[in-house]
Amino acid sequence: MTLQQFLQQDHRACDDLFAVAEQAASGGDLALAKDGFERFRQAVLRHFAAEEGMLFPAFEDATGMRMGPTQVMRMEHEQMRAMMNAAAAALAGGDREGFLGQVDSLLITMQQHNMKEENVLYPMCDQHLAAAPALLERLQAALREG
Amino acid sequence: MQALLAFEQGPPVAVPARFFLTAPLYLVLAGVLLAFEGQAVFASRWTPAALALTHLLTLGFMLQIMLGALIQILPVVAGAHLPQPRLLAAVVHPALNLGVLSLALGFLQGASTWMYAAAVFLVIALGVFIAASGWALWRVPSTSPSIRGLKIALLALLITVVSGVYMLLALAGGWPLVLDRVANLHAGWGLGGWTAILLAAVAYVVVPMFQLTPGYPARLAWWFPRLVFLALLLWSVGALVGVEWLVTVARVLLVLTTGGFVIATLLLQKKRRRARVDVTFRYWQFALYAVLAALTMALAEGVWPALGEFKAWPLLLGLLVVLGGDVAFITGMLYKIVPFLLWFDLQNRSAIGQPPPAMNRLLAEVEAEYQLYLFYLAGGGLLAAWIWPAAMVIPAGVLIVLTGAGLFLNLVRACWRYRGFRLQAVVNGERA
Numbered sequence: 001m002t003l004q005q006f007l008q009q010d011h012r013a014c015d016d017l018f019a020v021a022e023q024a025a026s027g028g029d030l031a032l033a034k035d036g037f038e039r040f041r042q043a044v045l046r047h048f049a050a051e052e053g054m055l056f057p058a059f060e061d062a063t064g065m066r067m068g069p070t071q072v073m074r075m076e077h078e079q080m081r082a083m084m085n086a087a088a089a090a091l092a093g094g095d096r097e098g099f100l101g102q103v104d105s106l107l108i109t110m111q112q113h114n115m116k117e118e119n120v121l122y123p124m125c126d127q128h129l130a131a132a133p134a135l136l137e138r139l140q141a142a143l144r145e146g
Numbered sequence: 147m148q149a150l151l152a153f154e155q156g157p158p159v160a161v162p163a164r165f166f167l168t169a170p171l172y173l174v175l176a177g178v179l180l181a182f183e184g185q186a187v188f189a190s191r192w193t194p195a196a197l198a199l200t201h202l203l204t205l206g207f208m209l210q211i212m213l214g215a216l217i218q219i220l221p222v223v224a225g226a227h228l229p230q231p232r233l234l235a236a237v238v239h240p241a242l243n244l245g246v247l248s249l250a251l252g253f254l255q256g257a258s259t260w261m262y263a264a265a266v267f268l269v270i271a272l273g274v275f276i277a278a279s280g281w282a283l284w285r286v287p288s289t290s291p292s293i294r295g296l297k298i299a300l301l302a303l304l305i306t307v308v309s310g311v312y313m314l315l316a317l318a319g320g321w322p323l324v325l326d327r328v329a330n331l332h333a334g335w336g337l338g339g340w341t342a343i344l345l346a347a348v349a350y351v352v353v354p355m356f357q358l359t360p361g362y363p364a365r366l367a368w369w370f371p372r373l374v375f376l377a378l379l380l381w382s383v384g385a386l387v388g389v390e391w392l393v394t395v396a397r398v399l400l401v402l403t404t405g406g407f408v409i410a411t412l413l414l415q416k417k418r419r420r421a422r423v424d425v426t427f428r429y430w431q432f433a434l435y436a437v438l439a440a441l442t443m444a445l446a447e448g449v450w451p452a453l454g455e456f457k458a459w460p461l462l463l464g465l466l467v468v469l470g471g472d473v474a475f476i477t478g479m480l481y482k483i484v485p486f487l488l489w490f491d492l493q494n495r496s497a498i499g500q501p502p503p504a505m506n507r508l509l510a511e512v513e514a515e516y517q518l519y520l521f522y523l524a525g526g527g528l529l530a531a532w533i534w535p536a537a538m539v540i541p542a543g544v545l546i547v548l549t550g551a552g553l554f555l556n557l558v559r560a561c562w563r564y565r566g567f568r569l570q571a572v573v574n575g576e577r578a
Contacts, residue, residue: 015358019419026422079493079501086501100511101504105489107420108482111355119290 003055003129003136004122007047010143011114014043018107025091025099033099034091041084044110048077050142055125058135062128069121076113083109157217157231159491164239165214166484167557172206172246173473173550177524177543179250184531184539190457191464192326198253203468204336205268206246211476212344213238213275215483216296223351224293226282234278241271252318261318265311272307276300291367295347298371302339302378306332327385331378333464338400339378341472343371346407348479353411356482357427358420366410373403398448405441408434425514429478432522436470462532470525477521477553484557485509488564495571503567509560517552524549 021036056070083106090098129135176199180187183195190196217235220226228234245267252260280300288294309332316323346367354361361367377400384392412434415427443463447453454460485505492502527542 016419019358019421023421083501086504090504097506098504101506102501105486105501105505108355108486115351115355 001136002122002126003139004118004126006136006140007051007055007122008118010043010047011118014040014047014110017043018103018110022100022103022107025096025103028096030091030094030096037088037091037099037103041088044080044084046143048081050139052077054135054138054142058129058132059121059125062132063124069116069124073113073117073121076109080106080109080113157221157228157235159487161231161235162214162218162487163484163561164235165210165217166480167554167561168239168243169207169210169214170550170554170557172202172210173553174547175206175250176202177546177548177550179543180531180546181540181543183254184543185535188458188461188532188535188539191460194253194256196461198250200464200468201246201249201253203473205242205249208341208468208472208476210242210246211480212341213242215348215479216279216344218483218487219348220279220282220296223348224283224286224296226279226286226293226296228278228282230278234274238271238275241267241274245271249314252314258318261314265314265318268307269311272303276304276307290350291362291364291371292347292350294368295343295350295371298375299340299343299347302335302343302375305378306336306340309335331382331385334378334381334400337467337472338374338404342404342407343374345472345475346370349411352479352482353414353430356420357415357418359414359418362410362414366406370403370407374400377403394448397444401441401444401448405438405445408437408441424481425511425518426478426481428518429474429481429521432525433471433475433478436466436474440466440471458532465528465532469528474521480553480557481509481514484560488560492564492567492571495568502571508563508567509556513556513559517549517556520545520549520552 017036017040021033021040024030024036025033052074056074060066060070083102087099087102087106090102179195179199179202183199186193186195187199188196191200214235217228217231217238220228245264248260248264248267251257252264283293283297283300286293288297309328313323313325313328313332315321316325350362350367353359377396379396381393381396381400384390384396415431440463443453443459443466447459447463485508488508489502489505496502524542524545527538527545531538531542
């Protein structure tokens with residue numbers, strides 16, 4: 001399995017959790033939405049942490065590109081963390097419309113972010129980090145928790 | 147490749163916004179024209195009123211939004227950097243609008259002065275746009291089916307413009323010309339080539355993104371633009387040298403290819419993981435089924451050519467493709483693009499850790515829903531007017547005016563709210 005295949009799979013898994021939470025809120029079940037959104041958020045945060053802690057540094061070491069794509073990805077992670085907090089806060093306050101609005105923009109931001117990673121960054125990682133097979137196993141171990 | 151990573155490289159939001167805000171006014175104009183001249187519109191596709199109405203919709207509404215959206219997304223989707231996007235919009239937007247209005251007047255009054263004016267303005271608008279985007283696009287390699295599709299679509303636009311201007315000059319100058327043959331090709335390249343290929347190239351990206359569907363099958367995504375282009379080429383050659391069987395083969399190929407794409411999209415949507423049914427999704431569903439109905443009609447006409455002899459037949463086909471399909475698809479798209487671009491701009495202005503107000507505070511779902519219902523009613527009204535023109539053209543025209551005005555109001559209101567949030571950001575001392 002390549003880094004791209006594995007990380008793309010994890011994106012899809014996060015998408016599924018997202019869809020469950022959004023669907024619950026759309027249907028008016030805020031308790032289920034809260035539970036679902038929390039699970040989604042934890043999964044995304046684990047994904048971000050694994051990338052920022054293992055994948056990006058390995059990429060930067062291998063290519064010497066420190067201010068390039070990984071920097072943009074880190075900034076977008078930061079934006080999405082803030083958006084997830086805002087969505088969770090809306091849900092905690094019982095604001096269904098506010099939550100649905102926040103996750104609508106979150107979804108687009110997340111999808112365009114994933115697209116960049118899957119089409120550009122991950123293929124570059126597979127190209128430059130082929131000599132680091134332990135990396136894939138470490139990522140798999142980190143994302144299998146929870 | 148790096149270019150794909152930088153969303154910030156899109157032009158400022160005011161550049162595409164002017165196209166998006168002007169376009170709905172042409173739906174209003176089209177509705178007014180239908181209310182006053184509706185009987186002529188439904189008499190035949192060749193009446194001045196029918197030609198004016200067609201171009202108000204295809205150029206004033208559809209092309210306008212497509213050009214604005216392309217100026218915005220070419221750097222993002224294709225990594226193709228347009229030279230001077232602000233200047234480009236400052237030339238293309240007024241020239242296109244003057245061109246469309248002159249063209250409509252030229253048709254309605256049969257006035258050659260207006261037709262020449264239209265030709266000049268449209269050549270400026272589209273010549274500049276095609277040159278700029280062609281220059282930007284052909285410098286990037288076709289690494290995705292979307293980029294390949296955009297390039298092929300642009301070629302189809304060029305052929306549409308050249309054939310259109312040629313007919314316009316012939317009409318204005320009274321040249322002898324077999325208009326209906328060229329007109330069919332012109333419509334084929336414009337709707338089947340430019341519009342369908344462009345919408346497909348965009349759909350490859352946005353359908354999986356907004357609805358969480360699997361991606362389009364790679365073979366279909368790469369081959370659809372090429373097959374459509376090939377079909378149109380065969381059709382043109384057949385029509386120009388007078389080989390009827392080639393025309394028939396080409397049209398069947400065109401219908402089957404487009405039908406394949408529509409069915410693939412419907413199947414993908416069945417596999418979507420996002421169950422929420424929003425206004426964009428409902429507009430797209432409407433569009434897909436309308437196009438499917440139109441393709442069925444086209445196939446039936448291929449089997450029984452006599453059907454095409456009824457004057458009402460091509461009118462219904464055109465209505466289904468243009469209003470039911472393209473206008474609906476593009477409107478659904480606008481409801482995603484406009485709030486997202488405004489929101490994205492606010493996001494870039496706000497401090498880290500302080501996300502801007504949610505998108506639905508710029509444009510609420512329920513506001514878009516009212517406009518969607520008016521669109522459904524307008525669709526029903528048009529169908530009724532097609533059956534009973536004398537009684538129904540006025541109500542149908544009024545409904546189109548209402549749905550166009552509703553769209554205009556929704557978009558203007560979103561921009562107005564955006565301004566409010568922006569001022570608030572200034573007050574809060576954030577980057578403005």
